[in-house]
Amino acid sequence: MGPTTQDERATMTTTAPRTGLRDRATLAALYAGGFLGPFGGAMTSSILPEIGADFDRTGGGAAATLTTYLLPFAGLMLFSGTLGARWGAPRTVRTAYLVYVLASVLCAVSWSFPVLLAGRAVQGAANAFTTPLLLAAIAAVTREDRLGRTLGVFAAMQAAGQTSAPLVGGLAAEASWRWAFAGAAVVAALLAWIGLPRTTAPSGERPRLRSAWRPSVVRIAVTAFVAWGCLGGLSFLVAFRLGDDFGLSAGQRGLVLTGFGLAGILTARLVGRAVDRFGARRCVLVGTATGGVLLAAVATLPALWAVGLLWALTGACSQGVIVGVNTLVLTGEGPNRGGSVSVVQSLRFLGAALSPTAFVPLYHLDPVLAFLVPAALLVLVPPLVLRRGRPDEHV
Secondary structure, three states, X not given: OOOOOHHHHHHHHHHOXXXXXXXXXXXXXXXXXXXXXXXXXXXXXXXHHHHHXXXXXXXXXXXXXXHHHHHXXXXXXXXXHHHHHHHOHHHHHHHHHHHHHHHHHHHHOOOOHHHHHHHHHHHHHHXXXXXXXXXXXXXXXXXXXXXXXXXXXXXXXXXXXXXXXXXXXXXXXXXXXXXXXXXXXXXXXXXXXXXXXXXXXXXXXXXXXXXXXXXXXXXXXXXXXXXXXHHHOOHHHHHHHHHHHHOOOHHHHHHHHHHHHHHXXXXXXXXXXXXXXXXXXXHHHHHHHHHHHHHHHHHHOOOHHHHHHHHXXXXXXXXXXXXXXXXXXXXXXXXXXXXHHHHHHHHHHHHHHHHHHHHHHHHHHXXXXXXXXXXXXXXXXXXXXXXXXXXOOOO
């Protein structure tokens, strides 16, 4: 082979994957957006008594602030990714951040409990139009052989947002719980100012809603529904056991449960590397099967330290599921990446929302059985749903 000519060198330079400072800055902005969504959703979990006291409600009644965020968030994501792709991802994400700012301000100055709930619902609706488009943008600027580890960082930022929200909310409530919403408004305003860089040229084609509901996407979404409803959404069951069997106080229970999120933060990038190396489908199946075994042990082991340790390890398994299903859908066929990942994320959070309804009655019937049923579903359902390999999957 002869020496490389100047023209050839120029061609190689222009077609090489982008790894410059600008793209690292783009990813940093996308990661920051990933932090905001879970943070906003969980920020009231530690300040429910203070909110209830202000509006003459019980702490349990104030828990409606969590539900009113989650329901529009999960429901709108069934089609928000497709609509955002139609309207233009940068415009949609910036508008969603601005709406999030206004909703957070409304929560901060709310003069009645219904007004606070309305602000929380708008927060959840706005976040539904950011998360799937952020994930699609990450896929657009990342080489396919490095997508897993990049999505791992995004998952770590989401876990950090969810884990830190109760702490930040609690600290803000030392002065007033309203300051937590003021802080969220400032962060959202900064993200709106940064915006979402255009990662692909407009195609001129309007994505259709049905393009996000292909059979391969539905299989991944069902897997996410079962996995998150039976694993990531079961912290309430662990809290029940910590109180009933070990007599832990609310603060002590919260400390043990935090291990799930911390393990997810620490292992997410490592899990992403495993997805790139061994394949997304394989990592999802390993994560669900191992999570099921650990969940059964959490239900039956008599030592508190063992329960806490194994629950933390399930956090690492949950990252294998999250990063794996996101990688599967973002490397799939079809042009509507935002719409497809939107469907998967919607069913994931819907599984978490329905988990208490499904397993709390079972816990009152038999506490051990309440853990063993979701553990069995984790082991059995994903292999059946993902039993057929896909040509676009890393294996």
